[in-house]
Amino acid sequence: MLPAPLLNLVDRAQGPLLRTALALPPALLRRAAGRPVVIDGQTLDPEQQLALRMMRLSGLPGAETVPIPQGRAILREQSMIVGSGQPIGSVRDLRVDGADGELPARLYVPRSLVTGAGPDPLLVFFHGGGWVFGDLDSHDALCRVLAEQAGVRVLSVAYRLAPEAAFPAAHDDCIAAYRWVLDNLDRLDADPDRLAVGGDSAGGCLAATTAIAAAEQGWPLAFQLLIYPGTDMTGGSASRALFGEGFYLTQQFMDLPRALYVADADETDPRVSPLHADLPPGLAPAYLCTAGFDPLRDEGEAYAAKLTDAGVQVEVQRFEGLIHGFANWVSVGRSCPAAVAVLADRLRAGLSG
Numbered sequence: 264m265l266p267a268p269l270l271n272l273v274d275r276a277q278g279p280l281l282r283t284a285l286a287l288p289p290a291l292l293r294r295a296a297g298r299p300v301v302i303d304g305q306t307l308d309p310e311q312q313l314a315l316r317m318m319r320l321s322g323l324p325g326a327e328t329v330p331i332p333q334g335r336a337i338l339r340e341q342s343m344i345v346g347s348g349q350p351i352g353s354v355r356d357l358r359v360d361g362a363d364g365e366l367p368a369r370l371y372v373p374r375s376l377v378t379g380a381g382p383d384p385l386l387v388f389f390h391g392g393g394w395v396f397g398d399l400d401s402h403d404a405l406c407r408v409l410a411e412q413a414g415v416r417v418l419s420v421a422y423r424l425a426p427e428a429a430f431p432a433a434h435d436d437c438i439a440a441y442r443w444v445l446d447n448l449d450r451l452d453a454d455p456d457r458l459a460v461g462g463d464s465a466g467g468c469l470a471a472t473t474a475i476a477a478a479e480q481g482w483p484l485a486f487q488l489l490i491y492p493g494t495d496m497t498g499g500s501a502s503r504a505l506f507g508e509g510f511y512l513t514q515q516f517m518d519l520p521r522a523l524y525v526a527d528a529d530e531t532d533p534r535v536s537p538l539h540a541d542l543p544p545g546l547a548p549a550y551l552c553t554a555g556f557d558p559l560r561d562e563g564e565a566y567a568a569k570l571t572d573a574g575v576q577v578e579v580q581r582f583e584g585l586i587h588g589f590a591n592w593v594s595v596g597r598s599c600p601a602a603v604a605v606l607a608d609r610l611r612a613g614l615s616g
Contacts, residue, residue, distance in 0.1 A: 267374070278344040281317060285310050285596035302391065303505055305555040310596040315511065315586070326396055327516040331426070338392060339401045343591040345599075346404025351411060352377035356399075359420060359524065360443040362465035363428075369399045370451065371410040371417040384415040384457035384614035386488065387444055389473075391464030391588075393427050393516060394433050394524035401591075405603070408593045412607030415614055416453060418444065422469065426523035434526070434534045437469045438476045438505030445482060457488035457614045460549075463590050464559065465520065467492025471537045478545040486613030487549035490590050491604065492566065493559050494538040495523060496530040500561035508558045512587035518559065537589075540565050548576035550609040552602075555583035 289294060293309045296316065300307040302553045326334035326341075352374035358365040376383050384411065390402040399421050410417040422436035441460065449457055460477075462470040477484040498517065509512040525535055533540030549570055553563040560581070567579035582589065582602050590606065592599030 267378035272363075281314060281344065282595050283328065284313055284317065286387070302556070303502075305583045307510075307556055307586075308598045310364075310598045311556070311584065311586050312365075313591070314596075315426065315509070316509075325513065325516065327513060327519055335396050335398070338396045339377065339398065342401040342404070342591045344594045348594055349404045349411070350374070351407040359418075359440045359447075361423065362432065362439045363423075366423070366436060367399060367421040368440070369403070369406070369419045371406050371419070373410045373414055373416070375411075375414050376416065381406060381452040382454040383452055384459070384616070385444070385451060385453035386410075386413075386415050386417045386459045386461050386610060386614070387424065387441055387470075387473075388417050388419045389437055389460070389462035389466035389469040391462065391466045391490075392424075394430075394465045394520045396424070399467070402463070402466075404593050405590055408490075408603055409461075409607050409610060411613040412604060413614070415457075415459075415610060416420055416451065418451065425520070425526075429526050430524050430528045430532075431534050433465075434468060434472055437473045441473050441482070445566060452606065454616070455483045455570065456485065457616045458484055459488055459610065459614055460484065461488030461490065462492070463611070464587065465493055466490075467563075468494060468535065468537060471582035472534055472540075474547050474549075475533070475540055475543060477547070478543045481545070484547040485616070486548050486610070487551075488606065488610050489549055489551040489563070489566075490615070491553050491557050491559050492537075492551065492563050493520075494536060494566040495562040496525055496536045500565070502561040503558040505587075506556050506558045510558070510586045512558050514558075538562055538569060542569065542573040542575070544574075546570065546573065546575045548613065550578045550580070552580045552582060552606065554585040554587055554589055556585065557587040559587060578602055580605070 296309040296313040327339040359368045390397040460470040531539040553560045
């Protein structure tokens with residue numbers, strides 16, 4: 264295995280090459296990607312196919328295959344490669360309350376709201392990374408894009424990670440952070456009638472469970488933005504079997520949260536598997552998206568159906584050709600930025616008030 268400094272250099276070198284490759288005319292890109300990949304009646308987007316092919320050829324290790332500190336650095340570096348250079352009105356680092364002390368957080372204010380009168384709509388965002396990886400920097404670009412394109416403030420919260428803090432630490436942190444937001448609306452210049460929670464993957468799960476807690480407590484919440492959320496830690500869906508190898512999110516990666524975060528807890532506990540929750544009345548409306556070639560696809564869509572059955576207003580959308588993690592790809596290619604623009608549009612509509 265390459266030493267960490269050399270890994271970083273090789274990884275960064277992939278950025279310009281990837282941008283160039285995904286900017287090819289569609290016909291040339293299709294040829295470079297290879298024969299179409301069709302699974303479960305879906306065709307893999309050629310940009311995603313080419314990117315996966317380039318990842319394999321690079322020989323770079325996945326975050327789940329190395330010691331956790333190095334894996335965290337790899338995931339952060341990969342996210343920056345596909346998401347750098349996004350404009351924003353202002354960014355401010357701050358501290359918010361967690362369940363056991365303060366947590367790092369970052370407030371994004373879009374250019375359209377920098378000189379506004381306020382109070383403004385606010386999304387409280389929880390990053391993905393399997394409860395083990397991810398931080399404010401790994402999802403910085405996505406938060407910038409959501410803020411700018413949706414015209415909302417975004418508060419990204421860095422909850423505690425496993426194995427340093429096992430279940431239910433992340434869940435408890437996110438609820439405590441949302442409670443802090445409610446107590447500090449003036450400081451955030453946020454409108455209590457236009458609050459949302461959102462996140463991707465593990466962060467989508469945490470957003471869903473925070474929304475459940477908000478409904479149980481009678482706290483104000485207007486909208487949920489659930490981006491390919493993990494909702495069932497038992498992992499028995501067909502999509503996990505279909506796409507658990509070769510499409511970025513691997514079975515080995517998905518095994519880490521079970522071993523390091525859930526540990527000896529019940530995998531069906533609704534605080535980590537909201538698909539098994541008894542949903543309370545008063546849940547906020549939701550937009551939930553999945554990716555067609557994502558192991559988490561089926562459990563995300565099952566949770567959308569559960570919300571619908573409970574009388575919650577839900578829009579569910581599958582981006583058929585995309586893979587897990589597409590929301591971080593905000594600055595390369597055409598397909599992923601277009602999908603993220605849809606997320607921002609739904610967020611704007613959900614907080615239009």
